[in-house]
Amino acid sequence: MKVLVTGTAGFIGSHVARVLLARGDEVVGFDNLSDYYDVGLKQARLARFRDHAGYTHVQADLADRAAVEETFARHRPDRVVHLAAQAGVRYAAQNPHVYVSSNVTGTLHVLEGCRHHQVEHLVFASTSSVYGANRAMPFNEHQPTEHPLTLYAATKKANEMMAHSYAHLYGLPCTGLRFFTVYGPWGRPDMALFLFTKAILAGEPVRVFNHGHHRRSFTYVDDIVEGVVRVLDRVPAADPEWSGTAPDPGSSGVAPYRIYNIGNEEPVELLRYIEVLEQCLGRxxxxxxxxxxxxxxxxxxxxxxxxxxxxxxxxSVGVEEGIASFVRWYREYYGV
Structure with missing residues (x-):
């Protein structure tokens, strides 16, 4: 297939692009190389596959409607994996407008491209943050998600609703994936594992919020990518026999649309996460x-x-194996 992957300079997107290329797909990568964090890291991710014969790169912003329209018209992808977004829960307090520009306007442009160019399947990134004020564990797709606690989560909930409307109105098959705390090599510098590793190696204090009483479904990036690719290959369909009055939040019934959680089912205490990191670093x-x-x-x-x-x-990857893999990459990449 020819697959448009947005966010190929990003953490998850770069891993997805490599896997798709390795199995023989063509990949059109789309990324604006924003300076939200180290652009050098983003360029290093791209360097791992940018010269691959099956890869084509487009450097542009999803908020640029003309650039997105041109990309769809020129490359005519069969399927789309939409991972590009302004990430980070806390950054929204300082820069709320960039979240709406990237996550809402950008996603609209992707949906329009898919609609007008007969894309077979759109897989898009959502987040576990959409569960918001919900406290019923474990989170599942049948639960309501009407009470996000951050603007980031609100934009991702908006993406889910926008995709459902396009699935219903235009028959565009859409699958949303609610990611749960992804970590691993080539990760984002603003995420906990990165911040903890940097602080411990520098002999600086590690900031532990909620006094360490968090529990998270930490998920290794290779496990995430496997799920993304499997979902890409499974095109959802509307249920022709559906006659209910209240569509299920996770599967609709009236449209070719599906929402899935994607993450590790075994949550880990934050203090245990830090303990494993200490063991891997020897500090x-x-x-x-x-x-x-x-x-x-x-x-x-x-x-x-x-x-x-x-x-x-x-x-299949537990935190002991996953954190050790991240530490090996971090030491090699940063020479520490």
Missing amino acids: RAVMEMLPLQAGDVPDTEADVSALVADVGYRP
Whole structure:
């Protein structure tokens, strides 16, 4: 297939692009190389596959309607994996407009491109943050998600609703994936594992929010990518026999649309996460215990039974193996 992957200079997008290229797909990568974090890291991710014969790169912003329209018209992708977004829960407090520009306007442009160029399937990134004020564990796709606690989560919930409307109105098959705390080599410098590693190696305090009482479905990036690719290959369909009055939040019934959780079903205590990192680094962390941050949820726990049933997805990498892999990459990449 020819697959348009947005966010190919990003953490998950770069891994997805490599896997698709390795199995023989053509990949058109789209990324604006924003300076939200180290552009050099983004360029290094791209360098791993940019010269591949099956790869074509477009450097542009999803908020640029003309650039997105030209990309679809010129390359005519069969399927799309839309991963580009302004990430980060806390950054929205300082720059709310960039979240709407990238995550809402940018996604609209992608949806329009898919609509007008007969794309077979759109897979797009959502987030476990959409569960917001919900406290019923584990999170599953049948639960309501009408109470996001951050603007980032609100934009991702908007993406889900926008995609459903296009699936219904235009018959565009859409699958949304609610990612649960992804980590691993080539990760984002603003995420916990990156920040913790940098602080411990520098002998600086590690800022531990909620006094370390978080539990998270930490998910290794290779497990995430396997799920993304499996989902890309499974095109959802509307249920022709559906006659209910209240569509299920995760599967619609009236449109070729599906939402899945994608993550590790075994949540890990944050203090255990730090303990494994200490063991891998051979150093103890100096922890600065802090209260829960505004917008943070104490726990996340993924129910991925729907994804298991539909595509055979089953995460296999535990935090001991995953953190060790990240530390090896970090030491090599940064020479420490």
